Amino acid sequence: MDCSRQRERPIARSSIASNPYHGTLHSTEDHRTDSSVRWQFYQRKNHAMHGEYKIPGGKLVVVDLNVTDGALRDVVLSGDFFLEPAEALEWMAAALEGLPADTPVETITERVRGAAAHAELLGITPEGVAEAVRRALQGGTA
């Protein structure tokens, strides 16, 4: 992990001035916690595939992923939608991790629907996530 630097950042300084924004690397994950919130820190990965889908009447859903040995890996889901709780973002991404790349879009939809069963979704749908995945797999490079 290369997380030591941010500790030294003075509060008032520009948050970008000292960001170690560099082109690393692998999928080490780290779970950060404070008094009220847990969040996931992904080291920057080089994703080979990128798909975007603007849900009609909803929000933009973005999927970045790699395909390794025919399976979805390093799946990152993002967009300008709303989720409660926030952890549902990780639940949905985790449901896609390891799926065969030839998984039918209906199956992807159901996987995401199951993962988000206990979440509130606004501006994002399981169908929309599946469409973004389909586009990533068809579209190739980011």
Added chain:
Amino acid sequence: MSTPSSSPWRAYDWQLIQSAPIQPVMHMALDETLLAEVAAGRRRPTLRIWEWAASAVVIGRFQSLRNEVDLEGAQHHQVQVVRRITGGGAMFIEPGNTITYSIYAPVELVAGMSMVDSYAFFDRWVIDALASLGVEARYQPINDITSAAGKIGGAAQTRRNGAVLHHVTMAYDIDSAKMMEVLRIGREKLSDKGIASAAKRVDPLRRQTGLPRAAIIERMIDTFRAQHGLTASAIKPEEWEAAGRLVETKFGTDAWLRTVP
């Protein structure tokens, strides 16, 4: 507009916070802190009017940093990049160009309402305030405040431990050229309504009203007070301390900024 006696807002003694300009990252932390304070019952429901001490890009909780922000452009223009706790889209902020506020309330205020309906509910008073200034603003679901001439602002919410945070940024004025240099706005985002959150044909309040920014804020506060009641308040020392800790442990960290890389 409902009469005061029947308004669910009137069940609370609303507090107003207007503080001096503060850093964007501290604004992020104050939102989490004050939401937690209202949730815990240590603070009464509150309206906070923001003043910005620096330019910023504020990205949504679920947005990808690298997909949304041109970090070199942001650095070039000395624009800070921060991530907020609510979903929604990236906002480009310059002090004096935006009007931003937060509402911290018990979820009982919007009990029985859908999420979509609650967005419009929380900003009804702002629509009324703008109407009193001659701006025919309306709510465009899910979370846009718009007018015939263009988008005015956007809202975002999150709920935690029985409390809801609803915050809004409206454009008072806008430097579109600079915005396009710090935000990345993809074509797919433009595909649906032909407009993107950040690049939607924005028609700022300055052009629509011809009024100073402070005058619009004053009218907003007057309208809130008239409709819901409002008592002057301040951020407590322990709230500043809690927010400062959150800047150090969360909002000021690269880990939080890149929680969605």
